[in-house]
Amino acid sequence: MSRAVTLAGYALLFAGLVACQMAALLAGRIPTLGQAASKVARRPLGRWLLLAAWLWVGWHLFVRSHVAS
Amino acid sequence: MRALVVAVAAAYAWWAAGLRPFTWPVLAAVVVAGIAAVALGTRRRRVAGDDPDGAMVWAVLLALLAGWELAAYFQAPRADHPTLSSLANEVLDWRPARAVAFLVWAAVGVDLARR
Numbered sequence: 437m438s439r440a441v442t443l444a445g446y447a448l449l450f451a452g453l454v455a456c457q458m459a460a461l462l463a464g465r466i467p468t469l470g471q472a473a474s475k476v477a478r479r480p481l482g483r484w485l486l487l488a489a490w491l492w493v494g495w496h497l498f499v500r501s502h503v504a505s
Numbered sequence: 506m507r508a509l510v511v512a513v514a515a516a517y518a519w520w521a522a523g524l525r526p527f528t529w530p531v532l533a534a535v536v537v538a539g540i541a542a543v544a545l546g547t548r549r550r551r552v553a554g555d556d557p558d559g560a561m562v563w564a565v566l567l568a569l570l571a572g573w574e575l576a577a578y579f580q581a582p583r584a585d586h587p588t589l590s591s592l593a594n595e596v597l598d599w600r601p602a603r604a605v606a607f608l609v610w611a612a613v614g615v616d617l618a619r620r
Contacts, residue, residue: 439585442577446589449570456562466559470616474551475560477620486617487543494535494610498603501526501594 510545515608522604542611546618 453469460468467475476482517538524531580586597603 439587442573442586445573446570446592449566449573452566453570456566460557465557466562467556469563470620471556472560472563473617474620475556477617483620486620487614490610490614490617491535491539494539494614495532496590497593497597497610498521498535498607499526499532501590501597 514611515604518604518607518611519600521607522600538607538611539614542614543618546615549619551619 456466457469460466460471473486477486517534521531521534521538524534574589577586577588583591593606597606
């Protein structure tokens with residue numbers, strides 16, 4: 437798998453996410469990402485998992501990043 | 506009031522973006538921002554609405570993204586098989602981008618806490 441293939445894969449998947457969000461906003465037949473998150477957050481375990489995932493993203497990007505300061 | 510909160514958050518994000526990674530100050534900055542975001546969001550919880558079915562579409566897409574990321578993670582060299590975080594690091598190396606990303610991350614936290 438070359439860098440170009442890897443990046444193309446990411447681009448395709450993000451395009452899919454954007455297309456899904458647009459379809460949800462325009463057609464309303466599937467939930468938006470926010471509505472899907474709300475469904476997960478309605479259960480206590482889902483709520484805690486979402487918040488834990490969000491906190492992990494923050495730790496991963498800002499605490500253990502490899503950026504030079 | 507909202508403008509003041511945004512201004513304080515932006516200033517905090519700018520300050521946090523200047524901290525060195527892998528240090529206690531940046532860990533504290535992320536934890537404090539996390540607690541503040543959750544506290545702020547919890548104060549204004551959203552009323553549950555009647556959302557359409559079909560959340561499985563999102564689960565599949567996000568699972569595919571996670572799988573693609575894992576496939577890249579277990580290959581080498583990283584330059585040829587970048588992960589999302591290695592790609593993000595290239596952008597976050599610039600302090601303004603890092604501050605904006607911090608602010609967006611905090612805003613997502615507030616939104617999640619409201620749900």
